Amino acid sequence: MKNIILLILLFSISINSQKVQQVEVVKNDNQISDLFEELGQNEIKLDLIDILSLPAFDITYERIKDPYSSFGLSLFLNLGDNDSASRNWADKFSLAPFYRFYFFNKRDYGGAGFFAEVFTKFSTGKHDVEYFNPNQDSSGMSYWETVEENFFDIAPGAAIGQKWINKKGWTFEISGGVGRFLLNKDEIRPEFLLRGGFSIGKRF
Numbered sequence: 001m002k003n004i005i006l007l008i009l010l011f012s013i014s015i016n017s018q019k020v021q022q023v024e025v026v027k028n029d030n031q032i033s034d035l036f037e038e039l040g041q042n043e044i045k046l047d048l049i050d051i052l053s054l055p056a057f058d059i060t061y062e063r064i065k066d067p068y069s070s071f072g073l074s075l076f077l078n079l080g081d082n083d084s085a086s087r088n089w090a091d092k093f094s095l096a097p098f099y100r101f102y103f104f105n106k107r108d109y110g111g112a113g114f115f116a117e118v119f120t121k122f123s124t125g126k127h128d129v130e131y132f133n134p135n136q137d138s139s140g141m142s143y144w145e146t147v148e149e150n151f152f153d154i155a156p157g158a159a160i161g162q163k164w165i166n167k168k169g170w171t172f173e174i175s176g177g178v179g180r181f182l183l184n185k186d187e188i189r190p191e192f193l194l195r196g197g198f199s200i201g202k203r204f
Helices: 004-019 029-039 048-053
Strands: 042-047 056-066 068-076 089-103 112-135 142-166 170-181 192-203
Touching: 029 068, 042 048, 042 170, 048 192, 056 192, 068 112, 112 170, 112 192, 142 192
Parallel strands: none
Antiparallel strands: 042 056, 042 192, 056 068, 068 089, 089 112, 112 142, 142 170, 170 192
8 A cells, every 4th residue: 555655656756756747848929029129120141242242332221120021221332343344234332221121930039031022222333335436537437435433323123031049149141132223214223132142240
């Protein structure tokens, strides 16, 4: 009889200890808000592709409004002395304000995960334009003359992407989107623009 009572006590203790060891692994809204506040609401990030390919300086400031949305501004500055060798046009400077919506899952911290954004890009730059010159050159023939002209344009658009963030606040982001120039009157520059890249940042 004593052995039976002892077994029952041991079984009861084992069940209670298992209940104590249970850990909640799924974040609730309060946990997400706490982690979000710990990481901060400001983020600075730098695009790696533009630095390596042009070179250019493309930096973005993002203000995390809440775990589900944010807004910010991207600044692009072309550091090259001329356009890319593969094209006869290039942005020299641009500003792109944006608004972003996050669709994160319970593994994310808020302000991270899959996102969709809308943006408007204001850009200035230069491109080569060929004009037919009816005046005769030294050989007595008319010729085409290439002239470098400045331009300004506006392009609204949309993009999607994915952002990862660790507990130290470091972020890695991949994104891609498309926009359309509104003031393009010639066939030299493209009608559409591509926006996106690979960015590394820090939230604070």
